[in-house]
Amino acid sequence: MNTPVSASASATVPTPRAKEQTPWRRFLSDFFASKLATLGLVMLVVIVGAALLAPWIAPQNPYDLAVLDIMDSKLEPGSESGDGAMHYWLGTDGQARDLFSAILYGMRTSLLVATVSVLAAFGIGATVGLIAAYFGGRIDALLMRVVDIQLSFPAILVALMLLAILGKGVDKVIIALIVVQWAYFARAARGAALVERGKEYVEAARCMSLSWGRVLFRHVLPNCMPPLIVIATIDLAHAIALEATLSFLGVGVPVTEPSLGMLIYNGFEYLLSGQYWISFFPGIALALAIIAINLVGDHLRDVLNPRHEN
Numbered sequence: 001m002n003t004p005v006s007a008s009a010s011a012t013v014p015t016p017r018a019k020e021q022t023p024w025r026r027f028l029s030d031f032f033a034s035k036l037a038t039l040g041l042v043m044l045v046v047i048v049g050a051a052l053l054a055p056w057i058a059p060q061n062p063y064d065l066a067v068l069d070i071m072d073s074k075l076e077p078g079s080e081s082g083d084g085a086m087h088y089w090l091g092t093d094g095q096a097r098d099l100f101s102a103i104l105y106g107m108r109t110s111l112l113v114a115t116v117s118v119l120a121a122f123g124i125g126a127t128v129g130l131i132a133a134y135f136g137g138r139i140d141a142l143l144m145r146v147v148d149i150q151l152s153f154p155a156i157l158v159a160l161m162l163l164a165i166l167g168k169g170v171d172k173v174i175i176a177l178i179v180v181q182w183a184y185f186a187r188a189a190r191g192a193a194l195v196e197r198g199k200e201y202v203e204a205a206r207c208m209s210l211s212w213g214r215v216l217f218r219h220v221l222p223n224c225m226p227p228l229i230v231i232a233t234i235d236l237a238h239a240i241a242l243e244a245t246l247s248f249l250g251v252g253v254p255v256t257e258p259s260l261g262m263l264i265y266n267g268f269e270y271l272l273s274g275q276y277w278i279s280f281f282p283g284i285a286l287a288l289a290i291i292a293i294n295l296v297g298d299h300l301r302d303v304l305n306p307r308h309e310n
Contacts (some may be wrong), residue, residue: 030303039296047289051107053275059077059086063256072096074270077277090275093266099277102263103285109259110289113170114239117177122232124178125185130224132186132214133193144190150183155242173252177239186232192224226304233297237290244286260286 032038050057060067071082079088090099132143150158159176166172174204196202197220205215240260246252247261248268255262260282267278 002173007254016029027303031205034299036295037299040292040299043288043292044296047107047285047292050104051111054101054104054108055219058098058104060098060101061107062097062102062105068096070096074278076274077281090281093263093278095266099263099281102258103260103282106258106260106263106282107285107289109170109253109257109287110240110243110261112183113173113177113243113259114236117174117181117239118232118236120174120178121235122179122185122228125182125187126189126221126228128182129186129189129191130193130220133190133197134212134216134220140190143186147183147186150180151187155180155238157247159242159246160249160251163246168251168254170253170257173243173246176246177242180242181235181239184235185228186233188227189224193220196220196223230297230301230304232292233300237293237297240293241290260289 031041036049053062062068069082072088072092073094075081075088075092077089077091077099079091080086081088086098088098088100090103092098094103117163128143128147132140158180162176162179166175193216201219202215205219243252243259244261244264247259248265250265253259253262258266263282264286267275267280267282270276270278
């Protein structure tokens with residue numbers, strides 16, 4: 001005869017444990033749930049990889065005058081070089097440079113300028129915002145008035161004024177982009193730090209007599225990172241577009257270190273003569289880079305939103 005199984009015995013039967021949902025795994029799951037964000041990330045990885053590997057994958061060094069033949073200038077896409085040794089898939093520009101190679105090298109310059117300027121603006125702006133929120137009072141009022149003045153001027157106008165004073169150069173463009181971007185990070189960091197300032201862990205750190213720098217950068221800043229990361233991602237696309245605009249206007253990077261904006265500018269004068277490819281393909285590359293970054297940044301804003309629900 002079968003004997004009944006007691007409740008205590010059945011309770012001891014092991015059950016399979018659910019896989020632990022760590023914050024990092026949850027973030028990846030939420031991020032890759034969006035097909036557009038995944039597409040943007042793949043595009044961004046391909047673009048950055050192609051730019052970094054330009055010296056190895058580009059069929060030509062477009063800035064080595066010894067390999068350029070002026071007879072190959074303004075060739076249509078799919079043309080061959082005069083000696084038949086090279087195939088120009090995207091055509092050539094007015095200086096006989098292979099456009100595919102020039103785009104890869106130009107993308108390196110654009111990404112370098114944008115990345116360095118955003119990281120520097122992130123550091124300056126986050127520091128200013130954290131200090132303003134932590135100390136408050138007159139320090140907060142003074143720093144935020146400076147931020148308000150900075151944000152009241154159009155970014156392109158401030159950048160043009162600075163470059164008119166500093167002159168051309170990659171370093172000059174980086175300085176101009178830092179000046180026009182740091183205020184966005186300062187405003188976001190202050191807002192996030194004001195929320196964190198009243199929490200118990202900050203009070204505990206103060207009771208332990210920790211220095212204000214340690215409290216801000218070791219405890220408060222990590223909890224303010226989500227909105228700053230989103231702003232940094234979106235500002236990266238803005239910096240690439242702004243640098244391209246400055247180069248197109250002739251006040252950005254020099255001809256010896258052209259970016260995508262300079263490549264578009266070089267072909268602008270040939271558009272009406274039917275040689276569209278000189279500006280068209282660099283413009284497509286610039287648009288793809290900005291779209292990819294914006295797709296990633298927009299979804300990051302949703303995933304890192306503290307009110308986001310799975």
